[in-house]
Amino acid sequence: MCPYGEEHYSLFLDTAAAICYTEWSEYQPALYFLLYQIDEQDNGFVSFGMRKFCADGTRFTINGKPTMLRGKHDGMIFPRTGYAPTDVNEWIRILQTAKDYGINHYRFHTCCPPDAAFTAADLLGIYMEPELPFWGTIAAPGEEGYQEAEQQYLIALGDQMLDAFGNHPSFVMFSLGNELWGSPERLGEILRHYKARDSRCLYTQGCNNFQHFPLVLPEDDYFVGVRLSKERLIRGSYGMCDAPLGHVQTDRPSTMHQYDTIIFPEQKEDADGEAAEEIEIQYGTGVKKVKVSKSAGGLIPTKPVITHEIGQYEVYPNFREIEKYTGPLKARNFEIFRERLAAKGMLSQAEDFFQCSGALAAACYKEEIEAAMRSQYVAGFQLLDLQDFSGHGTALVGMLDAFMESKGLITPEEWRMFCSDCVLLAQFPSYTLISGEIFTAKVSMRTVLPQDGTVEWVLMNENGDTLGKGSFSGKQEPGLSEIGRIFCPMPEEISSPERLFLILSLTDTDVCNAYDLMLYPAIAMPELETQETLCITEQLDEALAALQEGKRVLFLPTETAQSIPGFYCTDFWCYPMFRDICNWMKKPVAVGTMGLCIQQDHPALAQFPSQKYSTPQWYDLVSAADCAILDDTPEGFTPIVQMIDNFERNHKLGILWEAQVGNGCLLVCTSRLSSAAERPEVRWFAKSILSYAKSDAFRPEQKMTLEQLQKIFPPK
Structure with missing residues (x-):
C-alpha cells in the first residue's frame, strides 16, 4: 500500500521511472519510498527524498544551486473546521494555491503542521519551516524568569517534531519560536542540542528575536528579522509601536528602495562601556520591559537574511465572505463591522471600500516584494500574509481570504509578475513624469535559474500608442543582475495628462512585469485667487x-x-x-x-x-x-x-x-x-x-x- 494513499500511487511510480535518483527540490520534487518485509509481523516502509538544503554565505542553496525563499506565514487558521486538515489532498489544495502565487516556502508561526502537510509539501516542492510553539522569554538557569519545566517540554517537543517529520525532504528549516527574548547563550545551547541530534535541516534561534536589538548566534544557520538595528529596517511597513515606519508607509512611491546598503552599511565604531538601559517593547498583544545595551549598534550578518512577516497591508472587510463561514467559527466580527458601517450611513459603499483598499494593498505588496527582489543580500521573505488572519485581531491583510480563496483583487498571474523564481524589475525614481523630460530606468532580473533570452520593454499610453521600446539580450546567471537601461524621451506636445504603461517581458516565456505611470504636460501652478464669478x-x-x-x-x-x-x-x-x-x-x-x-x-x-x-x-x-x-x-x-x-x-x-x-x-x-x-x-x-x-x-x-x-x- 502506498503510504501517501492509493490515489497518489501512480504518481510515485511515474515519478520514480522518469527521474530515478533525482535530487528533491521545488522544481523536481522527486520522492522515493523503501518497502521492507522481514517477516509477516515486521514490515513497512520508509519514505524519503534526496536533497541538500544549505546556507552558503548570504544565500540559500538547494542541491548546490542558489535559491530565494518566497515565503508566507501560516497560523493554522481553518474557519470551516476549527482545526488543521489531516488529509493530503486538502493540503495539496492549500499549498498548490500558494504555489500558484509564486510561493515556495512556508513558515509556521509557533506551530508545526500535521504529517499530511509535509507530505503535500514533499509532492509539490515547498520548503517548510515549522516552529516551536513559543512566544516568550528563554532565560538561562539561575536567571530571573527561568522555567525549567517549560524549557524541557519545548526541547522534548522539538525532538518529537524532528523524529516524526524530519525525514520529509520538505522539512528544511526549524525555528525555536517567534520574537523571543532572554539569554542568547541559552538559545545557543538549545540550538547545539538540536544540531548535534539531527543535521537534516537548518536552524535559527527564532524569528525576529530581540526585535530592536537583534543578534546572530554562532549556532544560527540563518537570520530572520525585520531590522538589523532600530534604524536599519529590512521591511517596508511597521506598527507605530515599532516605529520608525517603513519606506512603503513613508516615502513617495518609487521603485528605487533596496536593502543591500542597510544590510552592509558603512562601518562605524560602537561606543564601549555604556551601561544597559531598560526599554518597553511590544510583547504579543501587550508590552513588557527588557534590558538592552545602549551601544547595540546592530549586526552585520554573515548568514542568509530572511525579512520577517512583511506586508501586513489591511483591506476593508468583504461582507460577502460572511456566508462562507459554515463551520464552528462564525463571522460575528464581520457582522459587527457591517452594522457599524450601516450605522454611519455608508453601507452602500462597502463594496467600493473593499475594492479600493484592496487595490492599494496589492500595490503596496508589489513594492514590498520588489524591494526584497532588488536586494541581492536578501535571501528570502516571509509574508504576513498571502491570506487573511482572523486570529490576533481581525487582520484582513491578504489577497486571499481566510479560506485560501481569491478575493478577486489580483490574479495569480499578476501576482507572479513580482513574486516568482524569475522577476523583471524596473528601477525609476517617480511614477509621475513631465512632458519633454527623458524617462530613465534601470532594468534588472532576479532569477533562480539561468536565463538565456531577450528582455523586451515597451512604454505605451492608454490608447496603445508606443512612446518607446527596446530590448536587451544576454545570458543571466542566478541571482540579481542589471540587464540594461531605458532612456525614453517624453513627448513635448501633449495637451492633457496621459496614463502610461511600462511593460517588461522575457521572450518565449510567461515572465513579465508592468508599471502604471502618469505623464503630465508641464504647466505653472494656477493662480488660486478670487475671480469675477468665483x-x-x-x-x-x-x-x-x-x-x-x-x-x-x-x-x-x-x-x-x-x-x-x-x-x-x-x-x-x-x-x-x-x-x-x-x-x-x-x-x-x-x-x-x-x-x-x-x-x-x-x-x-x-x-x-x-x-x-x-x-x-x-x-x-x-x-x-x-x-x-x-x-x-x-x-x-x-x-x-x-x-x-x-x-x-x-x-x-x-x-x-x-x-x-x-x-x-x-x-x-x-x-x-x-x-x-x-x-x-x-x-x-x-x-x-x-x-x-x-x-x-x-x-x-x-x-x-x-x-x-x-x-x-x-x-x-
Whole structure:
C-alpha cells in the first residue's frame, strides 16, 4: 500500500521511472519510498527524498544551486473546521494555491503542521519551516524568569517534531519560536542540542528575536528579522509601536528602495562601556520591559537574511465572505463591522471600500516584494500574509481570504509578475513624469535559474500608442543582475495628462512585469485667487459670506477642526489591536486609514485622470491633506475624493467634496496645494478643480448647512 494513499500511487511510480535518483527540490520534487518485509509481523516502509538544503554565505542553496525563499506565514487558521486538515489532498489544495502565487516556502508561526502537510509539501516542492510553539522569554538557569519545566517540554517537543517529520525532504528549516527574548547563550545551547541530534535541516534561534536589538548566534544557520538595528529596517511597513515606519508607509512611491546598503552599511565604531538601559517593547498583544545595551549598534550578518512577516497591508472587510463561514467559527466580527458601517450611513459603499483598499494593498505588496527582489543580500521573505488572519485581531491583510480563496483583487498571474523564481524589475525614481523630460530606468532580473533570452520593454499610453521600446539580450546567471537601461524621451506636445504603461517581458516565456505611470504636460501652478464669478478663499468667514450671497466658492482651508491626517499607505495589520498596544506603551497611534475611494468620473477630475483607488499621483495630495470628518452629513452625502476609514471608527472622511449651502455652491479641498505646488500632479489637480468650479457643471445636488460647515471649520 502506498503510504501517501492509493490515489497518489501512480504518481510515485511515474515519478520514480522518469527521474530515478533525482535530487528533491521545488522544481523536481522527486520522492522515493523503501518497502521492507522481514517477516509477516515486521514490515513497512520508509519514505524519503534526496536533497541538500544549505546556507552558503548570504544565500540559500538547494542541491548546490542558489535559491530565494518566497515565503508566507501560516497560523493554522481553518474557519470551516476549527482545526488543521489531516488529509493530503486538502493540503495539496492549500499549498498548490500558494504555489500558484509564486510561493515556495512556508513558515509556521509557533506551530508545526500535521504529517499530511509535509507530505503535500514533499509532492509539490515547498520548503517548510515549522516552529516551536513559543512566544516568550528563554532565560538561562539561575536567571530571573527561568522555567525549567517549560524549557524541557519545548526541547522534548522539538525532538518529537524532528523524529516524526524530519525525514520529509520538505522539512528544511526549524525555528525555536517567534520574537523571543532572554539569554542568547541559552538559545545557543538549545540550538547545539538540536544540531548535534539531527543535521537534516537548518536552524535559527527564532524569528525576529530581540526585535530592536537583534543578534546572530554562532549556532544560527540563518537570520530572520525585520531590522538589523532600530534604524536599519529590512521591511517596508511597521506598527507605530515599532516605529520608525517603513519606506512603503513613508516615502513617495518609487521603485528605487533596496536593502543591500542597510544590510552592509558603512562601518562605524560602537561606543564601549555604556551601561544597559531598560526599554518597553511590544510583547504579543501587550508590552513588557527588557534590558538592552545602549551601544547595540546592530549586526552585520554573515548568514542568509530572511525579512520577517512583511506586508501586513489591511483591506476593508468583504461582507460577502460572511456566508462562507459554515463551520464552528462564525463571522460575528464581520457582522459587527457591517452594522457599524450601516450605522454611519455608508453601507452602500462597502463594496467600493473593499475594492479600493484592496487595490492599494496589492500595490503596496508589489513594492514590498520588489524591494526584497532588488536586494541581492536578501535571501528570502516571509509574508504576513498571502491570506487573511482572523486570529490576533481581525487582520484582513491578504489577497486571499481566510479560506485560501481569491478575493478577486489580483490574479495569480499578476501576482507572479513580482513574486516568482524569475522577476523583471524596473528601477525609476517617480511614477509621475513631465512632458519633454527623458524617462530613465534601470532594468534588472532576479532569477533562480539561468536565463538565456531577450528582455523586451515597451512604454505605451492608454490608447496603445508606443512612446518607446527596446530590448536587451544576454545570458543571466542566478541571482540579481542589471540587464540594461531605458532612456525614453517624453513627448513635448501633449495637451492633457496621459496614463502610461511600462511593460517588461522575457521572450518565449510567461515572465513579465508592468508599471502604471502618469505623464503630465508641464504647466505653472494656477493662480488660486478670487475671480469675477468665483470666490477662492482659505478663510471660513469669507466663504460663508459668499455662500450667503449665493455665490460659487472654492474653499481651501489650512486648518480642519474635525479631521484625520492624510496618510497614503493603507493601515497596518489591525487598527484596534495596535492602537491599544500604542496606548499601553504611550506611543503615537497610527492614522488608521485605508486609501482613497474616488469618483473618478466626476467633472471636478476631468483634467486629472484617476483610477477609483489610490495611485502614486495622489501621494503628495494626500500627504498634504486633512481628511475632514463628515459624519454629520446625511446618508448618501459622498465626497468626490474620500479617504476610507478603518472598520472600527468608520468616519466619513473627505478630501474633496461639494455641497449646496443655502443658495451658494461650495467646493472644498482640504489638501494644502501650495505646500506641494512644485509637483506636476498637484498643479494639474489644482487646474482641474479650478476649471470645474468656474464651469456651469458646478451645480452640487447634495446639501450641507452653515452649521455643519462651521462645525468642521470653526471660525477663527
